[in-house]
Amino acid sequence: MTDLQKIPVTVITGFLGAGKTTLIRHLMQNPQGKRLAVLVNEFGTVGVDGDILKSCADENCPAENIVELANGCICCTVADDFIPTIEALMALPQRPDHILIETSGLALPKPLLKAFDWPAIRSKITVDGVVALADAEAVAAGRFAPDEGAVQAQRAADDSIDHETPLSEVFEDQISCADIVLLSKADLAGEVGLQAARAVIEAEAPRKLPIVAMEEGRIDPRLILGLNAAAEDDLAARPSHHDGHDDHEHDDFDTVVIDLPEVTDPEALKAAIVRLAREQNILRVKGYVAVTGKPMRMLVQAVGERVRAQYDRPWGAAPRASKLVVIGEHHDVDPDAIRAVLIPEGAEA
Secondary structure, three states, X not given: OOOOOOEEEEEEEEOOOOOHHHHHHHHHHOOOOOOEEEEEEEOOOOOHHHHHHHOOOEOOEOHHHEEEEEOOOOOOOHHXXXXXXXXXXXXXXXXXXXXXXXXXXXXXXXXXXXXXXXXXXXXXXXXXXXXXXXXXXXXXXXXOXXXXXXXXXXXXXXXXXXXXXXXXXXXXXXXXXXXXXXXXOHHHHHHHHHHHHHHHHHHHOOOOOOEEEOEOOEOOHHHOOOOOOOHHHOHHHOOOOOOOOOOOOOOOEEEEEEEEOOEOOHHHHHHHHHHHHXXXXXOEEEEEEOEOOOOEEEEEEEEOOEEEEEEEEEOOOOOOOEEEEEXXXXXXXXXXXXXXXXXXXXXXX
């Protein structure tokens, strides 16, 4: 690659828990001869996704090529965070052939695309494509779907419901900005669910988009890398609910970090997380937990009532500190109520 060539960047967006980190891990393991760099933007101060990806670093994407920006939207802190980070990646002794950006699950992608127009980097990088992940099972179940009958039923049951939720706007903006949509967790949705999810995406998309089913992040990299979309020059074709606004709000969502004591019963913790989703409408829980008698830390990833936990690596010299990031809509996040569910009575964090 000569200095005159722009480095292609793929923006990977998608709602909370759609599988963005799993997809990037797959791309790192199948780089197609490319030297990769990864920028991870997380919602919350505990960097779970960045830590997961760094554990997969290799010669094609070494640890120094994986940069994490936590607790701040990169498109809101362009000058302070995004531009310097991109410039640092381009200044590496071995310049990357391709940069992957994993946005926060609550991010609106279009403001990020606008950041690529900054003079400091416009001549050096280009948005090769925007890849939007959508949880096929969730979409098929009608979450964030344009279902007029369901909306009417909700209105009949609750007079206070008279507008789209912020979550639906996030979902719609991500689809509208995409060059390709990946329906993740296709195995959970089944063929009927996939057909329903495709119909929803097609109804939301402002133009015809490729829609590809995917399981466990496995996709042929040639389908999503090398799209040559130059998306920063194509903003008009990517409508957003926030077009015409100088900025965009993140006040619709809150995040809280919960410190836990060592867990003696992982199944009880999973049940507590399900309770949070069911009773307090919590959207996402992720983090690391110390389990009594276990030398390895337990990685917890939850989307709504779907909870996954696995022992990912030994604690080693790191302190056995249990922390969970809990994300929900602003009016649903009550730190004290969340702690009361997650921390058994009498236990101390």
